[in-house]
Amino acid sequence: MIAITGGGTGGHLAIAKALAQELHKRQIPCIYIGSLMGQDKMWFEHSDLFSAVYFLDSTGVVNKRGLAKLTALYRIYKAMRECRRIFARHNVRAVISVGGFSAAGASLATLGSTIKLFIHEQNAISGALNKILSPFATQVFGSFAFPSKNFYRCDYPVRAEFFAKARTRTEIRTILFLGGSQGARAINDLAIALAPSLLERGYRVIHQCGARDEERVREFYAHSGILERVELFAFSPTLIEFLSQSDVCISRAGAGSVWENCANGLPCFFIPYPFAAKDHQYYNALEFANANLAQVCRESSVDSEQILEFLDTLAPRITQVSQTLQGKISPHGAEIIISRILGETT
Template sequence: MFAITGGGTGGHLAIAKALAEEITLQGHKAIYIGSNIGQDKIWFEHSPLFEQRYFLDSTGVVNKKGIDKIFAINKQIKAAWVCRKIFKKHQVKCVISVGGFSAGGASMGAILCQIPLFIHEQNAVKGKLNEILTPFAKAIFGSFQNSSKNFIHTSYPVRQEFFSHSRVRTEIKHLLFLGGSQGAKAINDFAIQIAQEILNRGIKITHQCGTRDYERTKHAYEMLGILDKIDLFAFDNHLVARLASADICIARAGASSLWEMSANGVIGVFIPYPYAAKDHQYYNALAFTQEGLGILMRESQIDTQKVYEFLEFLQQDGNLAQKSQLLIDKITPNGAKEIIQHITSLVPCFSH
């Protein structure tokens, strides 16, 4: 029996889901251990992927101070003791942490019970919990470079549909702005600022602006007289088709978004979320842009001219097709399969 733990945000939970699907495909079973706050319950409370689902009373520690930090640590310790009983009940043979504060209790419980602990680090910079747990982990999986001795490089677990709709872009006909489900005001403001010029260049615009910023963004396009020329929407759970129709994307730099774009062959203009832990979105994007696969701008340093110049560069001498192909070559399907196969080869009860 596998135990998958971690979550809090969609990026972590998407990895948990991909791994659970692969575990099922390989004929094994899994339980899930998360938190009763965050998005864990929304994703997995009724998921048939798991034999059982546990949502413990835990919370983040890193951003807490004083007495709140002590209470948070105490909750994590209590969760670890609860997990010991869970592991015994289900005869858990290994624990996979996908990161986030939800993973704290089960990860510590695995160490206490001497159950092999495996970590998936989705970002270019290790999260605080993963940093603490690294010396105790049997292996750490990731798709960005990592200097840990027990690191194993694998492809990022991206849903097959992003590969299925993959294509090499040869010209820029369609630009997609992605602000996330909650919206990213800086990206929305930037879209409003350059929309007219983009349309003048004969490029179609699709813009996901988030639910909180929809009315303001809509009004801004109305004032510019171009609302009827913009495919504006608040949020869409099925972004594959929209990404597949785009030729370039202006977005944040969460790991899942970066690798989904890579699988699809879409080059990006990245504006990382400035308050991400350890500035990890910046370093995620940097790993791509240092290879010439997109451009990176701080939210406080958005430069319209830099974007126009990048568009012009891509439209010259087959540059767009070259970059798009390099992105596709950067990732292979079945990242989750690679990870589970590594684990089953490293844990004796699975390898025999």
């Protein structure tokens, strides 16, 4: 039996789902161990990908102090003990950690046992838990380069629909402002500032603003007389449809987003979340900016003129950028990871 652990955020959970789908396709049973906190239950409580699912009382430790940190550590210790019982119950022989605080209990429970630990590091900068546990892992997988003897660089496990809906962009007609499931006020402000001039230029504007800021954004567009001309929505479970319709995306730079857009052939202007742990979103975006496949700008210094200049500069070379993005990633990330794990455990 294989256990998949980790989560908290959609980025971690999307990887867990992709790996579970690959195991399911091979008819290899697996279980999931997550947390009561975060989005874990929402994703997997009723999933048919797993033989069993467990949600433990654990929470993050980073950025906590004093009694709160001690309480978080004690919860992880209790989760670790519970995970050892779960491992015995299911005869677990390998644990795949996709990161996040949800992974702490099960990952730590492998130490001192015969159970092999495999880690997927999704970002360009390693998370705190992964950094601690990487020396003990049989293998660490990732799509950004890491100086580690047990590191294996592989394609990011992006869901098949992003490849299926991919296309080569040949001109800029549609601009997508994408703030993620929670929205991003800085990106919303940019969209508000830019939408009138983008519409004047003949561009179509799609704006995903998040539920918390929807009323403010909607009121601005209505007051400006352009509400009917902007495709505004809080969030959509079929976001891939909007991605596939777009020619340029202005977004944050979470690992899942940058690689999903890459798989789809969608050029991006990245505005990293400034409070991401260890500034990892900036370094995720830098992978593409250094290859001249995207532009990245700090939230504190971005303005409308930079976006317009980016569009003007991108337009003559958008076909080449879109094709190169699609060639940067293959749809076999999850397949490769699972094959290497099975090779180490059989």
